Amino acid sequence: MPRKRRIGQAGAAWAIVVYMAAPLGAQWLKIPSPGIPRTADGKPNLTAPAPRGQDGKPDLSGIWQQPNGVKYTVNLAADLKPGDVPMQPWAAEVYKHRQDTLSKEDPVGTCHLPGVPQMNAVPYPYKILQYRGEITILYEAFATFRQIFTDGRALPDDPNPTWMGYSVGKWDGDTLVVQSAGFNDQTWLDTGGHPHTEALRVTERFHRRDFGHIDLKTTIDDPKAYTRPWTVTYELRLMPDTELLEYLCTENNRDTQHLVGK
């Protein structure tokens, strides 16, 4: 079997163990979303204009889902060519090791948090709450949350290294630009094993192009791991008329003793 395809399968298998790739539309809770634009037959109108808040800025609030299954969870750079992700020599060796061992050491496999930006790329939905001074994202995956401070503060000079980093956001026209730093080196950018260091800085650009779609552009800037920054783009789709479910990786976790690597 060609190596490339086997790696894809292994990475996908790992992601499925933890992420249990639920098919789209499997949010079985049916709860009508009040006040959203609908077509004549009552269906949500996903191409209606994006809503705005009282401050005139686009409102990103809603339940969103990355609709491509585990594609970007397994390989954040799935749409890029290898030359677009120029790793430092040590990073390339680490990546090769992770791929050769079928991502056996992936911290997500033992229920650790995936960090940013992997958390955005998981197939589970998340709810964005936008309000004065802050955006809070409630993630269905791991039942955890993330705070993006939009009150004008700067990134701390020396943020405490954390799993999910420290994030500040501000508007550039109709695009929310989020800068994050203060990541520990415990996470992988994807389950395939793209590495990063504590020097990682992530920029996410959220643009709600219409009611039902956000274009999310993510830039990875980690000079210790990559010789230059690189950017990926994928869309998020609104999930109306439903609600987040509770998903806890640590509950009834029986997989860890079965994880096979090499």
Added chain:
Amino acid sequence: MELSGKQGILTIAAAAALLSIGPAPLSGQWLHYPTARVPKTAGGQPNLEAPGPRAVDGHPDLSGLWRAEKNRPCPPEGCVDMEIGQEFLDFGWSLPGGLPFQPWAAALRKARMADNGKDDQTTHCLPQGVPRLHASPFLRKYVQTPGLLAILNELSTQYRQIFTDGRPMPVDPQPAWTGYSIGHWEGDTLVVHTAGLRDGQWLDRDGSPITDAAKVTERFHRLNYGRMDIEVTVDDSKAYTRPWTVTLHQFIVLNTDFVEDNCLENEKDFSHLIGK
């Protein structure tokens, strides 16, 4: 957990019971960032007794960083871990006669205490449930938006959703650690009904049970800028002989924010948890 003497000197059992909390003292919130829109006295100090803010819809705004009451003094030599409130250990501490346990529930709690609380779900990195989270020494951030009050729990970086958009309680809610919660305003009090609690969770560190039969009512009332009372009624006929009510006092916390708490990080305790 056995307390020796009135000062509550913690035994090894109790110290083991606190393993899930982690070592950071509450005063060690080293993140410092000024809270916005704090009412001030004439002298420029925070005026915690000023009226609480209101949301755009006119209801009280419960948003803010809140902590539990510190009603359990540390012994003279200091607390071994975070300073905790009484309700963290015994949720019914303020009830005359204590919680009205069914016999099996009282026996289970006794067994859990004798076993050093090692099977507490929070020790195994699962969430605190409802209403337990209100008594935790960790911080909680209330985020009040139209249609939703989200309570962010610093412990294990978890959240709870209270839906205030008028939706009904589901007939058969999916069991969840925090249950399913809907809230509505009665005057200036937010009345929240919760059902669908996942069975087998602990109500407090001593191991008081709360079952999937529980119907929990919480009445959130912000007295002023700095204080909020939560009157909690638990109607759980499987574990208790009658419904019971306690009131938890919460206090605003200024000029800081959550420290990331990741229960599984560098987790080395599981293999060492000992019972009897």
